[in-house]
Amino acid sequence: xxxxxxxxxxxxxxxxxxxxxxxxxxxxxxxxxxxxxxxxxxxxxxxxxxxxxxxxxxxxxxxxxxxxxxxxxxxxxxxxxxxxxxxxxxxxxxxxxxxxxxxxxxxxxxxxxxxxxxxxxxxxxxxxxxxxxxxxxxxxxxxxxxxxxxxxxxxxxxxxxxxxxxxxxxxxxxxxxxxxxxxxxxxxxxxxxxxxxxxxxxxxxxxxxxxxxxxxxxxxxxxxxxxxxxxxxxxxxxxxxxxxxxxxxxxxxxxxxxxx
Amino acid sequence: xxxxxxxxxxxxxxxxxxxxxxxxxxxxxxxxxxxxxxxxxxxxxxxxxxxxxxxxxxxxxxxxxxxxxxxxxxxxxxxxxxxxxxxxxxxxxxxxxxxxxxxxxxxxxxxxxxxxxxxxxxxxxxxxxxxxxxxxxxxxxxxxxxxxxxxxxxxxxxxxxxxxxxxxxxxxxxxxxxxxxxxxxxxxxxxxxxxxxxxxxxxxxxxxxxxxxxxxxxxxxxxxxxxxxxxxxxxxxxxxxxxxxxxxxxxxxxxxxxxx
DNA sequence: GACTACGTTCCAAAAAATGGAACAAACGGT
DNA sequence: ACCGTTTGTTCCATTTTTTGGAACGTAGTC
Numbered sequence: 001x002x003x004x005x006x007x008x009x010x011x012x013x014x015x016x017x018x019x020x021x022x023x024x025x026x027x028x029x030x031x032x033x034x035x036x037x038x039x040x041x042x043x044x045x046x047x048x049x050x051x052x053x054x055x056x057x058x059x060x061x062x063x064x065x066x067x068x069x070x071x072x073x074x075x076x077x078x079x080x081x082x083x084x085x086x087x088x089x090x091x092x093x094x095x096x097x098x099x100x101x102x103x104x105x106x107x108x109x110x111x112x113x114x115x116x117x118x119x120x121x122x123x124x125x126x127x128x129x130x131x132x133x134x135x136x137x138x139x140x141x142x143x144x145x146x147x148x149x150x151x152x153x154x155x156x157x158x159x160x161x162x163x164x165x166x167x168x169x170x171x172x173x174x175x176x177x178x179x180x181x182x183x184x185x186x187x188x189x190x191x192x193x194x195x196x197x198x199x200x201x202x203x204x205x206x207x208x209x210x211x212x213x214x215x216x217x218x219x220x221x222x223x224x225x226x227x228x229x230x231x232x233x234x235x236x237x238x239x240x241x242x243x244x245x246x247x248x249x250x251x252x253x254x255x256x257x258x259x260x
Numbered sequence: 261x262x263x264x265x266x267x268x269x270x271x272x273x274x275x276x277x278x279x280x281x282x283x284x285x286x287x288x289x290x291x292x293x294x295x296x297x298x299x300x301x302x303x304x305x306x307x308x309x310x311x312x313x314x315x316x317x318x319x320x321x322x323x324x325x326x327x328x329x330x331x332x333x334x335x336x337x338x339x340x341x342x343x344x345x346x347x348x349x350x351x352x353x354x355x356x357x358x359x360x361x362x363x364x365x366x367x368x369x370x371x372x373x374x375x376x377x378x379x380x381x382x383x384x385x386x387x388x389x390x391x392x393x394x395x396x397x398x399x400x401x402x403x404x405x406x407x408x409x410x411x412x413x414x415x416x417x418x419x420x421x422x423x424x425x426x427x428x429x430x431x432x433x434x435x436x437x438x439x440x441x442x443x444x445x446x447x448x449x450x451x452x453x454x455x456x457x458x459x460x461x462x463x464x465x466x467x468x469x470x471x472x473x474x475x476x477x478x479x480x481x482x483x484x485x486x487x488x489x490x491x492x493x494x495x496x497x498x499x500x501x502x503x504x505x506x507x508x509x510x511x512x513x514x515x516x517x518x519x520x
Numbered sequence: 521g522a523c524t525a526c527g528t529t530c531c532a533a534a535a536a537a538t539g540g541a542a543c544a545a546a547c548g549g550t
Numbered sequence: 551a552c553c554g555t556t557t558g559t560t561c562c563a564t565t566t567t568t569t570g571g572a573a574c575g576t577a578g579t580c
Contacts, residue, residue, distance in 0.1 A: 002567070003263035003537065008307045008324070014331050023558065033539050038559060040537095047268045049328075057558095061331040063503060064268070068309075069329015070464070070505050071274050071321040103308070103323055110326070126330030207314050262536070263568070283527065293570045298528055317527095 006032070006040055011049065011061070016127060020053070020060035078203045078244060082212055083111050085240055089232045090115050093225075095216040098123065098136065098198075102209060105152040106130055107137040110210070117216070122191060129190050132171055133164040136198030136211025139184035142175040143200045143209055149175070161189045182248075183233055187218050194218065197229055199237045202246045212236070266292070266300055271309065271321070280313070280320040334503040338463045342472055343371050345500055349492045350375050353485075355476040358383065358458075360396055365412040367397040367471060377476070382451060389450050392431055393424040396458030396471025399444035402435040403460045403469055409435065421449045442508075443493055447478050454478065457489055459497045464505025472496070 013021055013029040021029070027037045041059060044050040048064035079099060086097040090113045097113035109127045123129070131137030132153065141149055149172070157167050163186070165171035178184045187195035198213030214229055221229075241248065273281055273289040281289070287297045301319060304310040308324035334341050339359060346357040350373045357373035369387040383389070391397030392413065401409055409432070417427050423446070425431040438444045447455035458473030474489055501508065 001537095002303065004267050004303050004307060006537090007264050007267075008309070011324075011328055014328070016331065019331050019333070024556090034558070035539055035541095035560080036537080042559095043262060043264050047264060049268070060333065061328050063332065063334075063499075064271075065325065065328035066332035066334050067329075067502060068271055068274070068321050068325035069327075069332070071276065071279055072323070072326035072329070101323065108323060108327060124330065126327045128327075261568095266568090284525090294527070295529080295570055295572095296568080299568085302528095 006030075006036070007044055007049070010037075010040055010044060011065075014061055016124060020058045022056075022058050026059065078201070078208050078210060079110060081243060082201060082210060082240055083113065085236050086111075086113050086212055086214075089214060089236055093214065093216075093229055093232060095214045095229065096121060098196075098211075098213045098215065100134075100136055100140075100211045100213070102131055102137070102140045102211070103128075105132065105141075105154065107134060107140065107211060115216075117220070122194070130158060130160070132158075133160050133186070133189045134198070134211075134213070135184040135186040135196040135215075136200065136213035138171075138174060138186070139178055139198050139200040139213075140209055140211045141171075142178040142184070143202060146172070163187060164189045182237060183230060185230075195221070195226070197226070197233055199233060201237070201240050201244060202248075203244045212240075266290075266296070267304055267309070270297075270300055270304060271325075274321055280316075280318045282316075282318050286319065332503075338461070338468050338470060338504055339370060341503060342461060342470060342500055343373065345496050346371075346373050346472055346474075349474065349496050353474065353476075353489055353492055355474045355489065356381060358396065358456075358471075358473045358475065360394075360400075360471045360473070362391055362397070362400045362469060362471070363388075365391055365401075365414065367391045367394060367400065370470070375476075377480070382454070390418060390420070392418075393420050393446070393449045394458070394471075394473070395444040395446040395456040395475075396460065396473035398431075398434060398446070399438055399458050399460040399473075400469055400471045401431075402438040402444070403462060406432070423447060424449045442497060443490060445490075455481070455486070457486070457493055459493060461497070461500050461504060462506045462508075464507050472500075 009030050010026055013026055018025075023037065023041065026041060027034060030037065032040075041050065045052050045059065045062070048062045050059045051062040052059050082099055086099065090097040094116040096115040096117075098109055099111040100107040100109050106128045107130075109123050109125050109129075112121060112123065112125060114121055129137065131141055141152070144152070150168070153168060153171065160166065165174050174184075183197060183199050185195070185197040194215055195218040196213045196215035198211055200209060200211050202209045212233075214233060216226075216229070240246070269290055270286055273286055278285075283297065283301065286301060287294060290297065292300075301310065305312050305319065305322070308322045310319045311322040312319050342359055346359065350357040354376040356375040356377075357371075358369055359371040360367040360369045366388045367390075369383050369385050369389075372381055372383070372385060374381055389397065391401055401412070404412070410428075413428060413431065420426065425434050443457060443459050445455070445457040454475055455478040456473045456475035458471055460469060460471050462469045472493075474493060476486075476489070500506070
């Protein structure tokens with residue numbers, strides 16, 4: 001196990017739920033001996049990846065992570081294009097929009113477009129969620145080959161909310177449905193009372209894959225309103241697919257050849 | 261030299277000016293042998309700190325940097341971040357700090373950080389002052405476009421203290437000086453016997469603009485002491501600008517046009 | 521088909537990480 | 551003030567990576 005891996009393991013202990021950690025927290029979460037934890041934390045602090053509160057002595061992500069994070073926007077074209085369209089849809093429908101990418105079998109929120117409705121923002125950028133329990137997560141999975149999906153979903157199928165696919169067979173049934181219609185939906189899954197609809201968008205050039213979704217309160221929307229969201233998403237998807245050269249027929253692996 | 265240091269050295273090669281790099285770029289910038297560069301880049305890519313464009317094979321900061329960056333407290337909010345830094349500077353220099361925002365051609369005090377020196381707080385939060393007669397007021401104005409400045413300053417140029425710019429031409433001369441140096445100063449203007457130095461800080465994300473200043477008694481400080489304040493402000497400005505992603509080159513209108 | 525820019529893999533030497541144990545410092549209860 | 555506990559740091563012999571020169575691939579080009 002390389003020094004880098006250990007460093008990353010520590011960095012991965014931080015999350016929106018746990019934005020700062022004590023020495024002991026890190027030791028428990030990584031399961032490493034005290035001496036190793038001590039040395040690693042000092043290295044990370046010295047190089048700017050972590051900072052330490054002088055008073056509480058707790059660690060949190062450092063200035064360097066912030067600076068590097070800002071650079072990730074660089075590969076923006078696809079995302080910026082999608083975000084512009086999503087803003088229009090959110091303005092018209094009043095709902096909240098999300099753009100996310102797939103990482104393993106989780107999705108990570110990249111952008112959020114707050115809606116005008118009282119439904120509060122609950123998934124800040126950087127938030128991770130299992131892709132199998134969200135609409136755009138499943139939409140992205142649906143764009144992978146069956147083989148690739150099988151490789152990403154843990155062998156020990158995770159425990160999921162009642163409305164989500166309960167096993168691999170149910171998951172594949174829903175993904176096939178998405179492949180057929182092009183649009184994915186979810187209700188009462190990741191968050192109680194929240195529904196969403198989404199689709200996946202691939203870039204013909206780079207092979208990047210992103211998920212775009214609109215979420216709303218299930219109670220506060222009518223069937224008619226949700227049908228309207230579906231229409232909006234459908235035409236946004238069509239427009240974006242033309243703009244980005246999305247080769248709908250192909251799986252992402254065929255496109256990229258090298259996906260990580 | 262640890263593995264971590266090498267990794268950081270590579271990550272530091274990326275910047276807004278160079279958001280993606282080829283293998284050769286990295287090799288030149290780090291001055292490392294090809295073999296080391298090759299192995300390091302692969303490690304960084306495998307652990308998510310870098311991504312590689314499948315087509316161009318160029319590297320760019322990866323999803324992990326994005327996630328970690330979101331956890332840095334600079335995202336809390338601009339004013340809280342600035343206030344934390346300002347407290348440090350006030351503690352070291354003993355002078356009083358102010359944070360203000362621009363409203364029309366006036367500035368409004370938002371926060372005060374009392375110093376330890378006998379000079380008493382004179383501008384309580386909420387206090388309005390014409391921006392053209394304070395150091396951070398002028399610093400904020402200097403970040404606007406010339407056109408925007410003209411629109412904010414009343415056509416009938418107000419009556420101001422003797423040390424303040426007496427007309428629009430003098431004002432622009434001082435603003436251009438601030439644009440050049442990044443730091444603004446004032447003495448015997450809004451308040452007799454009180455001097456201050458300040459700068460403006462913009463958020464790259466939200467386009468917000470705030471002014472940060474330190475004020476002191478002109479009689480009770482030496483030239484050396486004031487030079488020290490200037491140094492303190494300079495390094496605080498540099499640090500905050502990195503933390504907030506302040507795009508110094510752009511005017512605020514350019515920013516806001518993109519953001520909102 | 522040779523030439524070249526661009527990368528990757530190999531391997532023995534060199535450097536760094538590891539983790540158990542001793543050590544140190546801060547805290548809490550009595 | 552005393553003792554036990556929690557929390558971290560430092561030491562050091564052993565193990566594991568890392569290192570970088572050189573050999574080895576792989577396109578693209580003339």
